[in-house]
Amino acid sequence: MIKKSLFTGKEVQIGEGADNLIMAIESSCDETACAIVKNGREVLSNVVASQIKTHAKYGGVIPEIAAREHLESINPVIMEAFEQANIKPEQIDAFAGTAGPGLVGCLLVGLNAAKTMALIYDKAFIGINHLYGHISGNYINTDIEPPFIALLVSGGHTQILNVKSNSDIEIMGETIDDAVGEAYDKVARLMGLAYPGGATLDKLAKEGNPKAFKLPEGKVDGYNFSFSGLKTAVLRLVKSFDGKELPINDICASFQECVSSTLIKKVKLALKETGYKQAVIAGGVAANSEIRRKMFALENDGIRVNAPEMKYCTDNAAMVASCAYFFTKSYDDIEAEVFSRIKR
Numbered sequence: 061m062i063k064k065s066l067f068t069g070k071e072v073q074i075g076e077g078a079d080n081l082i083m084a085i086e087s088s089c090d091e092t093a094c095a096i097v098k099n100g101r102e103v104l105s106n107v108v109a110s111q112i113k114t115h116a117k118y119g120g121v122i123p124e125i126a127a128r129e130h131l132e133s134i135n136p137v138i139m140e141a142f143e144q145a146n147i148k149p150e151q152i153d154a155f156a157g158t159a160g161p162g163l164v165g166c167l168l169v170g171l172n173a174a175k176t177m178a179l180i181y182d183k184a185f186i187g188i189n190h191l192y193g194h195i196s197g198n199y200i201n202t203d204i205e206p207p208f209i210a211l212l213v214s215g216g217h218t219q220i221l222n223v224k225s226n227s228d229i230e231i232m233g234e235t236i237d238d239a240v241g242e243a244y245d246k247v248a249r250l251m252g253l254a255y256p257g258g259a260t261l262d263k264l265a266k267e268g269n270p271k272a273f274k275l276p277e278g279k280v281d282g283y284n285f286s287f288s289g290l291k292t293a294v295l296r297l298v299k300s301f302d303g304k305e306l307p308i309n310d311i312c313a314s315f316q317e318c319v320s321s322t323l324i325k326k327v328k329l330a331l332k333e334t335g336y337k338q339a340v341i342a343g344g345v346a347a348n349s350e351i352r353r354k355m356f357a358l359e360n361d362g363i364r365v366n367a368p369e370m371k372y373c374t375d376n377a378a379m380v381a382s383c384a385y386f387f388t389k390s391y392d393d394i395e396a397e398v399f400s401r402i403k404r
Protein backbone atom coordinates (compact mmCIF):
# COMPACT_ATOMS: atom_id res chain seq x y z
CA MET A 61 0.00 0.00 0.00
CA ILE A 62 1.12 3.52 -0.69
CA LYS A 63 1.07 5.72 2.41
CA LYS A 64 2.21 9.31 2.81
CA SER A 65 4.88 10.61 5.14
CA LEU A 66 3.33 12.86 7.74
CA PHE A 67 5.32 16.08 7.27
CA THR A 68 6.06 16.50 3.54
CA GLY A 69 3.64 13.91 2.12
CA LYS A 70 6.36 11.76 0.47
CA GLU A 71 5.02 8.44 -0.83
CA VAL A 72 6.12 5.30 1.03
CA GLN A 73 5.32 1.69 0.14
CA ILE A 74 4.12 -0.09 3.28
CA GLY A 75 2.94 -3.65 3.68
CA GLU A 76 2.93 -6.96 1.88
CA GLY A 77 5.67 -7.09 -0.73
CA ALA A 78 7.55 -4.12 0.73
CA ASP A 79 10.69 -4.27 2.83
CA ASN A 80 9.69 -2.36 5.97
CA LEU A 81 10.80 -1.60 9.47
CA ILE A 82 7.80 -0.55 11.55
CA MET A 83 7.93 0.82 15.07
CA ALA A 84 4.70 0.53 17.07
CA ILE A 85 3.40 1.73 20.41
CA GLU A 86 0.65 0.05 22.44
CA SER A 87 -0.91 1.93 25.38
CA SER A 88 -4.61 1.01 25.31
CA CYS A 89 -4.85 -0.28 28.88
CA ASP A 90 -2.23 -1.01 31.54
CA GLU A 91 0.83 -1.90 29.47
CA THR A 92 3.14 0.68 27.91
CA ALA A 93 4.81 -1.14 25.03
CA CYS A 94 7.04 -0.38 22.07
CA ALA A 95 8.37 -2.77 19.43
CA ILE A 96 10.26 -2.72 16.15
CA VAL A 97 9.22 -5.38 13.62
CA LYS A 98 10.63 -6.21 10.20
CA ASN A 99 8.20 -7.12 7.42
CA GLY A 100 5.41 -7.92 9.84
CA ARG A 101 6.85 -11.18 11.13
CA GLU A 102 10.36 -10.66 12.50
CA VAL A 103 10.57 -8.97 15.89
CA LEU A 104 13.74 -6.92 16.40
CA SER A 105 12.68 -5.62 19.81
CA ASN A 106 9.63 -5.91 22.04
CA VAL A 107 9.57 -3.89 25.26
CA VAL A 108 6.62 -4.00 27.68
CA ALA A 109 6.30 -1.98 30.90
CA SER A 110 3.43 -3.45 32.87
CA GLN A 111 1.40 -1.50 35.43
CA ILE A 112 -0.19 -4.60 36.95
CA LYS A 113 1.41 -4.02 40.37
CA THR A 114 -0.04 -0.50 40.59
CA HIS A 115 -3.59 -1.55 39.70
CA ALA A 116 -3.60 -4.81 41.72
CA LYS A 117 -3.94 -2.64 44.85
CA TYR A 118 -7.32 -1.40 43.58
CA GLY A 119 -8.55 -4.73 42.15
CA GLY A 120 -8.78 -3.27 38.63
CA VAL A 121 -7.37 -0.67 36.27
CA ILE A 122 -7.89 2.96 37.35
CA PRO A 123 -7.90 4.90 34.04
CA GLU A 124 -6.44 8.19 35.34
CA ILE A 125 -3.58 6.45 37.14
CA ALA A 126 -2.92 4.29 34.06
CA ALA A 127 -2.71 7.36 31.79
CA ARG A 128 -0.24 9.05 34.13
CA GLU A 129 1.94 5.93 34.27
CA HIS A 130 1.96 5.73 30.46
CA LEU A 131 3.29 9.29 30.39
CA GLU A 132 6.11 8.36 32.73
CA SER A 133 7.04 5.15 30.92
CA ILE A 134 6.64 6.07 27.27
CA ASN A 135 10.00 7.73 26.60
CA PRO A 136 12.19 5.12 28.35
CA VAL A 137 10.20 2.29 26.71
CA ILE A 138 10.66 3.80 23.22
CA MET A 139 14.37 4.36 23.83
CA GLU A 140 14.86 0.80 25.01
CA ALA A 141 13.07 -0.59 21.94
CA PHE A 142 15.49 1.26 19.65
CA GLU A 143 18.49 0.23 21.73
CA GLN A 144 17.52 -3.48 21.78
CA ALA A 145 16.88 -3.52 18.02
CA ASN A 146 20.04 -1.52 17.34
CA ILE A 147 18.04 0.65 14.96
CA LYS A 148 17.91 4.43 14.57
CA PRO A 149 14.57 6.24 14.15
CA GLU A 150 15.69 7.43 10.69
CA GLN A 151 15.67 3.79 9.51
CA ILE A 152 11.98 3.29 10.37
CA ASP A 153 9.45 3.38 7.48
CA ALA A 154 6.31 3.89 9.56
CA PHE A 155 5.41 4.72 13.16
CA ALA A 156 2.26 2.94 14.33
CA GLY A 157 0.15 3.31 17.45
CA THR A 158 -3.02 1.76 18.85
CA ALA A 159 -5.94 4.15 18.21
CA GLY A 160 -8.59 2.06 20.03
CA PRO A 161 -10.58 0.45 21.45
CA GLY A 162 -9.25 1.18 24.93
CA LEU A 163 -8.98 3.81 27.63
CA VAL A 164 -8.90 7.16 25.85
CA GLY A 165 -6.48 8.89 28.24
CA CYS A 166 -4.08 5.97 27.83
CA LEU A 167 -4.47 5.70 24.04
CA LEU A 168 -3.77 9.43 23.65
CA VAL A 169 -0.28 9.00 25.11
CA GLY A 170 0.84 6.27 22.71
CA LEU A 171 -0.95 7.53 19.61
CA ASN A 172 0.43 11.05 20.03
CA ALA A 173 3.94 9.69 20.57
CA ALA A 174 3.68 7.72 17.29
CA LYS A 175 2.30 10.75 15.42
CA THR A 176 5.04 12.97 16.82
CA MET A 177 7.79 10.59 15.73
CA ALA A 178 6.27 10.29 12.25
CA LEU A 179 6.24 14.09 12.01
CA ILE A 180 9.79 14.57 13.30
CA TYR A 181 11.29 11.89 11.05
CA ASP A 182 8.89 12.55 8.15
CA LYS A 183 7.63 8.94 7.91
CA ALA A 184 4.23 7.31 7.58
CA PHE A 185 1.92 7.17 10.59
CA ILE A 186 -0.46 4.23 11.06
CA GLY A 187 -3.27 4.14 13.66
CA ILE A 188 -4.26 0.59 14.57
CA ASN A 189 -7.38 -1.19 15.84
CA HIS A 190 -6.21 -3.05 18.97
CA LEU A 191 -8.35 -6.09 18.15
CA TYR A 192 -6.81 -6.52 14.71
CA GLY A 193 -3.49 -6.09 16.51
CA HIS A 194 -4.26 -9.12 18.67
CA ILE A 195 -5.10 -11.19 15.59
CA SER A 196 -1.78 -10.14 14.02
CA GLY A 197 0.07 -11.64 16.99
CA ASN A 198 -0.43 -14.84 14.98
CA TYR A 199 1.74 -13.58 12.12
CA ILE A 200 4.85 -13.23 14.25
CA ASN A 201 7.41 -15.94 13.47
CA THR A 202 4.92 -17.92 11.34
CA ASP A 203 3.80 -18.05 7.71
CA ILE A 204 0.06 -18.20 8.39
CA GLU A 205 -2.21 -16.17 6.09
CA PRO A 206 -5.99 -15.66 5.83
CA PRO A 207 -8.57 -16.98 5.33
CA PHE A 208 -9.10 -18.24 8.87
CA ILE A 209 -11.48 -18.13 11.82
CA ALA A 210 -10.14 -16.06 14.69
CA LEU A 211 -11.24 -16.54 18.29
CA LEU A 212 -10.46 -13.24 19.98
CA VAL A 213 -10.57 -13.47 23.76
CA SER A 214 -9.24 -10.63 25.90
CA GLY A 215 -10.02 -8.66 29.03
CA GLY A 216 -12.34 -6.34 27.11
CA HIS A 217 -13.54 -8.35 24.12
CA THR A 218 -14.78 -11.75 22.99
CA GLN A 219 -15.45 -12.26 19.32
CA ILE A 220 -15.47 -14.86 16.58
CA LEU A 221 -14.17 -13.31 13.39
CA ASN A 222 -14.19 -14.46 9.81
CA VAL A 223 -10.83 -13.14 8.56
CA LYS A 224 -11.40 -13.46 4.82
CA SER A 225 -8.32 -11.40 4.03
CA ASN A 226 -6.25 -8.72 5.70
CA SER A 227 -8.68 -6.14 4.33
CA ASP A 228 -11.95 -7.99 4.85
CA ILE A 229 -12.87 -9.06 8.36
CA GLU A 230 -16.38 -9.94 9.44
CA ILE A 231 -17.49 -10.16 13.08
CA MET A 232 -19.53 -13.39 13.18
CA GLY A 233 -20.43 -13.06 16.84
CA GLU A 234 -19.44 -11.53 20.14
CA THR A 235 -20.29 -11.46 23.81
CA ILE A 236 -23.52 -9.77 24.77
CA ASP A 237 -22.28 -9.04 28.30
CA ASP A 238 -18.91 -9.86 29.97
CA ALA A 239 -15.75 -10.54 27.99
CA VAL A 240 -14.04 -13.85 28.76
CA GLY A 241 -11.05 -12.21 30.47
CA GLU A 242 -13.42 -10.05 32.50
CA ALA A 243 -15.34 -13.18 33.59
CA TYR A 244 -12.05 -14.85 34.58
CA ASP A 245 -10.97 -11.80 36.57
CA LYS A 246 -14.36 -11.43 38.31
CA VAL A 247 -14.60 -15.13 39.22
CA ALA A 248 -10.99 -15.04 40.45
CA ARG A 249 -11.86 -12.07 42.62
CA LEU A 250 -14.85 -13.93 44.12
CA MET A 251 -12.38 -16.51 45.34
CA GLY A 252 -10.02 -13.92 46.75
CA LEU A 253 -7.35 -14.16 44.04
CA ALA A 254 -5.33 -11.03 43.18
CA TYR A 255 -6.10 -8.92 40.07
CA PRO A 256 -5.85 -9.84 37.25
CA GLY A 257 -6.79 -13.36 38.30
CA GLY A 258 -7.10 -15.06 34.88
CA ALA A 259 -3.64 -16.63 34.84
CA THR A 260 -3.84 -17.69 38.52
CA LEU A 261 -7.27 -19.26 37.97
CA ASP A 262 -5.84 -21.16 35.00
CA LYS A 263 -3.01 -22.50 37.19
CA LEU A 264 -5.35 -23.63 40.00
CA ALA A 265 -7.74 -25.22 37.49
CA LYS A 266 -5.00 -27.65 36.47
CA GLU A 267 -5.07 -29.08 40.01
CA GLY A 268 -8.85 -29.46 40.11
CA ASN A 269 -11.60 -31.70 38.76
CA PRO A 270 -13.37 -30.10 35.76
CA LYS A 271 -16.44 -32.27 36.40
CA ALA A 272 -16.76 -31.39 40.10
CA PHE A 273 -19.52 -28.81 39.51
CA LYS A 274 -21.97 -28.50 36.65
CA LEU A 275 -22.07 -24.83 35.67
CA PRO A 276 -24.50 -23.31 33.16
CA GLU A 277 -23.33 -22.41 29.67
CA GLY A 278 -24.73 -19.09 28.46
CA LYS A 279 -27.45 -19.92 25.96
CA VAL A 280 -27.15 -17.45 23.12
CA ASP A 281 -28.00 -17.92 19.46
CA GLY A 282 -25.50 -18.15 16.64
CA TYR A 283 -21.98 -17.03 17.34
CA ASN A 284 -22.72 -14.75 20.27
CA PHE A 285 -21.68 -15.45 23.84
CA SER A 286 -22.89 -14.64 27.34
CA PHE A 287 -20.80 -15.11 30.48
CA SER A 288 -22.64 -13.11 33.13
CA GLY A 289 -24.97 -16.01 34.09
CA LEU A 290 -21.98 -18.27 34.58
CA LYS A 291 -20.33 -15.67 36.79
CA THR A 292 -23.49 -15.42 38.92
CA ALA A 293 -23.64 -19.23 39.15
CA VAL A 294 -20.08 -19.29 40.51
CA LEU A 295 -21.01 -16.56 43.00
CA ARG A 296 -23.95 -18.68 44.22
CA LEU A 297 -21.74 -21.74 44.43
CA VAL A 298 -19.13 -19.87 46.47
CA LYS A 299 -21.85 -18.52 48.82
CA SER A 300 -23.29 -22.03 49.27
CA PHE A 301 -20.14 -23.00 51.15
CA ASP A 302 -21.16 -20.40 53.72
CA GLY A 303 -17.66 -19.63 55.01
CA LYS A 304 -16.52 -23.28 54.96
CA GLU A 305 -13.29 -24.01 53.09
CA LEU A 306 -13.81 -23.61 49.33
CA PRO A 307 -12.77 -26.43 46.97
CA ILE A 308 -11.06 -23.68 45.03
CA ASN A 309 -9.22 -25.87 42.51
CA ASP A 310 -12.40 -27.76 41.61
CA ILE A 311 -14.38 -24.52 41.18
CA CYS A 312 -11.62 -23.12 38.93
CA ALA A 313 -11.46 -26.32 36.88
CA SER A 314 -15.26 -26.49 36.46
CA PHE A 315 -15.43 -22.83 35.44
CA GLN A 316 -12.56 -23.25 32.99
CA GLU A 317 -14.20 -26.35 31.50
CA CYS A 318 -17.49 -24.52 30.97
CA VAL A 319 -15.85 -21.45 29.34
CA SER A 320 -13.45 -23.37 27.11
CA SER A 321 -16.04 -25.81 25.80
CA THR A 322 -18.48 -22.96 25.00
CA LEU A 323 -15.80 -21.12 23.05
CA ILE A 324 -14.59 -24.13 21.08
CA LYS A 325 -18.13 -25.24 20.18
CA LYS A 326 -18.67 -21.93 18.36
CA VAL A 327 -15.25 -22.03 16.68
CA LYS A 328 -16.16 -25.47 15.31
CA LEU A 329 -19.48 -24.14 14.06
CA ALA A 330 -17.75 -21.21 12.31
CA LEU A 331 -15.23 -23.55 10.68
CA LYS A 332 -18.05 -25.74 9.45
CA GLU A 333 -20.04 -22.83 8.05
CA THR A 334 -17.09 -21.23 6.23
CA GLY A 335 -15.39 -24.47 5.23
CA TYR A 336 -12.05 -22.96 6.36
CA LYS A 337 -9.22 -25.25 7.34
CA GLN A 338 -7.42 -22.71 9.55
CA ALA A 339 -8.18 -21.23 12.97
CA VAL A 340 -6.26 -18.87 15.21
CA ILE A 341 -6.70 -17.67 18.75
CA ALA A 342 -5.82 -14.18 19.97
CA GLY A 343 -5.93 -11.84 22.98
CA GLY A 344 -4.75 -12.12 26.58
CA VAL A 345 -6.94 -15.16 27.30
CA ALA A 346 -5.29 -16.98 24.38
CA ALA A 347 -2.60 -17.66 27.00
CA ASN A 348 -5.07 -19.98 28.76
CA SER A 349 -3.84 -23.57 28.87
CA GLU A 350 -7.20 -25.31 28.45
CA ILE A 351 -8.50 -23.03 25.69
CA ARG A 352 -5.20 -23.58 23.83
CA ARG A 353 -5.43 -27.35 24.38
CA LYS A 354 -8.98 -27.53 23.05
CA MET A 355 -8.08 -25.29 20.07
CA PHE A 356 -5.08 -27.44 19.15
CA ALA A 357 -7.23 -30.57 19.44
CA LEU A 358 -8.95 -29.30 16.27
CA GLU A 359 -5.80 -30.39 14.45
CA ASN A 360 -7.17 -33.94 14.75
CA ASP A 361 -9.94 -32.82 12.39
CA GLY A 362 -7.42 -31.55 9.82
CA ILE A 363 -7.54 -27.89 10.89
CA ARG A 364 -4.33 -25.85 10.97
CA VAL A 365 -4.35 -24.13 14.35
CA ASN A 366 -2.16 -21.21 15.38
CA ALA A 367 -1.75 -19.43 18.69
CA PRO A 368 0.66 -16.56 19.31
CA GLU A 369 3.64 -17.20 21.56
CA MET A 370 2.68 -16.33 25.14
CA LYS A 371 4.43 -12.95 25.11
CA TYR A 372 2.40 -11.94 22.03
CA CYS A 373 -0.95 -12.96 23.61
CA THR A 374 -1.29 -10.28 26.28
CA ASP A 375 -0.94 -6.63 25.26
CA ASN A 376 2.31 -5.89 23.40
CA ALA A 377 3.44 -3.62 20.58
CA ALA A 378 4.96 -6.28 18.29
CA MET A 379 1.44 -7.37 17.32
CA VAL A 380 0.56 -3.72 16.58
CA ALA A 381 3.60 -3.34 14.28
CA SER A 382 2.71 -6.59 12.52
CA CYS A 383 -0.86 -5.35 12.08
CA ALA A 384 0.42 -2.06 10.60
CA TYR A 385 2.27 -4.09 7.99
CA PHE A 386 -0.47 -6.57 7.04
CA PHE A 387 -3.90 -5.07 7.74
CA THR A 388 -5.09 -2.46 5.28
CA LYS A 389 -7.81 -0.97 7.48
CA SER A 390 -6.10 1.68 9.60
CA TYR A 391 -6.32 5.33 10.63
CA ASP A 392 -3.36 7.07 9.02
CA ASP A 393 -4.25 10.72 9.28
CA ILE A 394 -2.61 13.23 11.64
CA GLU A 395 -6.20 14.01 12.69
CA ALA A 396 -6.91 10.33 13.57
CA GLU A 397 -8.61 10.23 16.95
CA VAL A 398 -8.51 7.67 19.71
CA PHE A 399 -11.71 5.67 20.36
CA SER A 400 -12.93 3.74 23.36
CA ARG A 401 -15.34 1.28 21.73
CA ILE A 402 -15.21 -1.05 18.74
CA LYS A 403 -15.45 0.76 15.39
CA ARG A 404 -17.21 -1.17 12.66
Ligand code: KG4
Pocket residue numbers: 089213214215216217240241242244245256257258259260262343344345347348349373374375
Ligand atom coordinates in the same frame (compact mmCIF):
# COMPACT_ATOMS: atom_id res chain seq x y z
O1 KG4 B 1 -5.39 -8.80 25.82
P1 KG4 B 1 -5.15 -8.40 27.21
O2 KG4 B 1 -3.73 -8.28 27.69
O3 KG4 B 1 -5.82 -7.02 27.51
C1 KG4 B 1 -6.99 -6.63 26.87
O4 KG4 B 1 -6.92 -6.17 25.69
O5 KG4 B 1 -8.05 -6.78 27.52
O6 KG4 B 1 -5.96 -9.42 28.12
C2 KG4 B 1 -5.90 -9.39 29.52
C3 KG4 B 1 -6.83 -10.47 30.07
C4 KG4 B 1 -7.05 -10.36 31.57
O7 KG4 B 1 -8.44 -10.44 31.82
C5 KG4 B 1 -6.33 -11.59 32.13
O8 KG4 B 1 -6.88 -12.09 33.31
C6 KG4 B 1 -6.49 -12.57 30.99
O9 KG4 B 1 -6.28 -11.77 29.82
N1 KG4 B 1 -5.54 -13.69 31.03
C7 KG4 B 1 -5.91 -14.98 31.21
C8 KG4 B 1 -4.73 -15.76 31.21
N2 KG4 B 1 -3.66 -14.91 31.03
C9 KG4 B 1 -4.19 -13.65 30.90
N3 KG4 B 1 -7.14 -15.53 31.36
C10 KG4 B 1 -7.21 -16.86 31.51
N4 KG4 B 1 -6.11 -17.68 31.53
C11 KG4 B 1 -4.87 -17.18 31.38
N5 KG4 B 1 -3.81 -17.99 31.39
Ligand code: ZN
Pocket residue numbers: 190194214215343344374375
Ligand atom coordinates in the same frame (compact mmCIF):
# COMPACT_ATOMS: atom_id res chain seq x y z
ZN1 ZN C 1 -5.53 -6.44 24.44
